[in-house]
Amino acid sequence: MNMAVYTEVSDEELIDFVGAYDIGDVVSFKGIAEGVENSNYLLQTTTGAYILTLYEKRVRESDLPYFIGFMEHLAAQGIDCPTPLHGRDGAALRKLCGRPAAIITFLEGMWPRRILPHHCAGLGTALAELHVAGASFDMQRKNDLSVTDWRPLYESCANRAHEVSKSLPGIVGPEIDFLEANWPTGLPSGVCHADLFPDNVFFLGDKLSGMIDFYFACNDFFAYDLGICLNAWCFERDGSFNVTKAQLMLSNYRKVRDFSDAELQALPLLARGSAIRFLLTRLYDWLNHPEGALVKPKDPLEYLAILQFHQQVQGPGEYGLG
């Protein structure tokens, strides 16, 4: 599992930092063993529970206003998600231990460790609502892990790809060629979450209580975001595709924002692209994680199996939609 607290915050630095907000006095402060990109702390004060996030080096500081702005925008549109607090000076982003940092509201709920069909139904609705709510958000951020980024990313680790699996080089190179040649244009687009894995979606009982971790959000095709979710939610641990989950996700999405036939036809290709995107970042992390690192890298081969599933898909009907 993921766990990471990269920056150690002293009690004195913390109390200074919290003093910039009207949220009372610090009562407790514990590092959370979740999230790989940033350091997250559960902060309890005399007024309640909050999350304190320190943005680590993998997050570009110049992107933070987009992420923070998008969370605020979503919350204002009635989407359940954490919202950054503003200090007495009005700022939501400040510095702690030399890193950009923010206090965000605490979102109740738990992410589902075992995905059941009803989770996928709720996810479909929530993702569509997110896409619709983003239409009125006017900042832009390019997806920097999209089709033009895969080749350079792969080239940076191609010479060692065989260490992970002998079959990888023969599959990944040609797949990138294919995706570059066939990547669609002109599909409906807007702000995507772009990392909506189960650990970023909370439920209270059967009800989806909100989404977190908007630090990959970017402007891209909505259907690509759907492809990411298909891959992250609808495959079983044994690699098999659960068409019931996919059908529930897609049909519930569609009730909120219907997708065009062009989007539907593009879905197998976009799902292949999403599989390559996560395969490549996992491959890179697998080959480059420091020995003895605190974070155990995720298995790139899980996404190789997902890619190979989509490669043999004949049409979107196989995702449960006619």
Add this chain to the structure above:
Amino acid sequence: MNMAVYTEVSDEELIDFVGAYDIGDVVSFKGIAEGVENSNYLLQTTTGAYILTLYEKRVRESDLPYFIGFMEHLAAQGIDCPTPLHGRDGAALRKLCGRPAAIITFLEGMWPRRILPHHCAGLGTALAELHVAGASFDMQRKNDLSVTDWRPLYESCANRAHEVSKSLPGIVGPEIDFLEANWPTGLPSGVCHADLFPDNVFFLGDKLSGMIDFYFACNDFFAYDLGICLNAWCFERDGSFNVTKAQLMLSNYRKVRDFSDAELQALPLLARGSAIRFLLTRLYDWLNHPEGALVKPKDPLEYLAILQFHQQVQGPGEYGLG
């Protein structure tokens, strides 16, 4: 820093488990990036915040009733510490994911990242109060990391000790000989915390709010527990001994439970023993931690420097007491 969540608990298993208690419904559940022996989760329910601990393999299951019983005893004596909750069936210990598990009360406060003299003063008082309160606790648990345990522990890693430092073998072997030959008998004894490092002592503002993590508690000399605290709290990061901190710790301890001249005279030796104990367990962990492990082992050489300080101490006066 330490971080560890060894056992992944599913939401369904959690809800079943919490259902055995009268603490309302689960609202949130997050792994805490602290503690190396057990998996700790912050559990929030509709009635408040709790800690859920899964006892991992390093904790002997047969010792758990002692640890749990001691926490309950201390709390009943008015000592600030977490207390295990009892389920509707009366049990405080049950099973979760195949491991022994308990829900304990949430203790407010933060452990001090930078130790200031006033922290040591508060610690001295709290440690003495713990020792006094333990007098009426009638269970027994032998310290299994005491003088007779050091030689076999060292022998299990002596052939690789030079990998950590060339000087280690020449110092540790003779030190164990010396400690075995000179270990005192008959000093006042009772229940010791035996692991009262700064991350196990919480403060709210300047006030000590409680102690946690009783999973090394055992029956031993009280002055040995003092030696552990001297080593854990009174050395600066550069290895220098801070006599002001030691003096505050010992003099405040003494106001609650005065120690005899025999205890005082034994303190340098007991502090050497404590240094060897942590040097050896750190050495063992350093040499035996799995590659790529999630928990970064602590540096054994920190305790070599502490040992060498005590080796040259001429008498207890050097700890700030006349």
